[in-house]
Amino acid sequence: MRVSGTTTQIPSSMNTPAIPSVVPQLSDPSGWVDLYGDYLYNYALMRLKDAPMAEDAVQETFLAALKARQTFAGRSSEKTWMVGILKHKIIDQFRKNKRESTYTEESLPFEREGLFLEDGEWAGHWKPQCKPTAWGDTPLTTIEQQEFWKVFQHCFDKLPDRLASVFSLRELEEMESADICKVLEITETNLWVVLHRARMHLRRCLEVKWLSSATPANK
Amino acid sequence: MKTLFTSVKHLFVLFLFKLVPPCNEATMLVSRSFDTKLSFKERFQLKCHLLICAACNRFSKQIHFLQKIIHEHGHLHVHTHDEETPLRATLSDEARKRLKNEVSSRL
Incomplete structure (x- = not known):
């Protein structure tokens, strides 16, 4: 409602001489490190899981922001604008780093546990003790959500780096599969396997760590 | 008889x-x-598998639930941190100094 009110007022103000304050202004770059440094570093660290790489990404973000200062259109807040730049820098880091990724990785807890029967007439089906338990249908309350993210963070940290990076590109940045394959130079089949492992791990980890203890009433 | x-x-x-394919393949398909x-x-x-398998049905629902909650709220808790949540890590003093030098040298 309020939006339509302001839009109708715009034409009248456009006739008056331009007000300088309308021009989007960035804050003084010398304050950027204190304002956004930690925030951007956290964002990068979450994805890259490597402190020097995260620092590099933040540094490159600030330098790119300095260069692109004039192009800042003010469509988003300064912070959002910087996060937008950082996202590209993180992808660059992934691209640089891909040579180090190997496909032979340590197995995940759910894989060591073995969720599925290996032989017998039911081979390939869930082990009775590993069948997914009921999670309840009610939406999460705010407190449950806080608890959920705490456990999620814990489970996410347990993912090996490469799985975590693929998962965050896919599910957090919501990048298309084909683009991720290009950036990380992996085949699509490989991508599916990696994402499947990450999802299986997260689901099992959440089930064991969070739901079993937090919501006994749902069982 | 029983x-x-x-x-x-x-x-x-x-x-x-x-x-139908076994559960391990069905979960991969999901x-x-x-x-x-x-x-x-x-x-x-x-x-067909989901029609007859309660466990995989549950699995499928849970994976969809996870996907949904991550897409809807993930940005608040995972990529970015809102003001109330304390940051998990902060820049080291050394890195902060280096960044400030880099920025100010290009002003």
Whole structure:
């Protein structure tokens, strides 16, 4: 409602001489490190899981922001604008780093546990003790959500780096599969396997760590 | 009589499950359906499996739930941190100094 009110007022103000304050202004770059440094570093660290790489990404973000200062259109807040730049820098880091990724990785807890029967007439089906338990249908309350993210963070940290990076590109940045394959130079089949492992791990980890203890009433 | 009934039932259920891919393949299909379009055959197989398998049905619902909550709220808790949540890590003093020098040297 309020939006339509302001839009109708715009034409009248456009006739008056331009007000300088309308021009989007960035804050003084010398304050950027204190304002956004930690925030951007956290964002990068979450994805890259490597402190020097995260620092590099933040540094490159600030330098790119300095260069692109004039192009800042003010469509988003300064912070959002910087996060937008950082996202590209993180992808660059992934691209640089891909040579180090190997496909032979340590197995995940759910894989060591073995969720599925290996032989017998039911081979390939869930082990009775590993069948997914009921999670309840009610939406999460705010407190449950806080608890959920705490456990999620814990489970996410347990993912090996490469799985975590693929998962965050896919599910957090919501990048298309084909683009991720290009950036990380992996085949699509490989991508599916990696994402499947990450999802299986997260689901099992959440089930064991969070739901079993937090919501006994749902069982 | 009862044992005969249970063994017939067991055989019938086993027969049904032989018609569809096993659970480990079905879970892979559920996961893959998020990343690509499954072929008609795969979709059909998955549907049939989910019809008769309560465990995988639950699995599928949970994976969808996870996907949904991550897409809806993930940015608040995972990528970015809102003001109330304390940051998990901060820049080291050394890194902060280096960054400030880099920025000010280019002003």
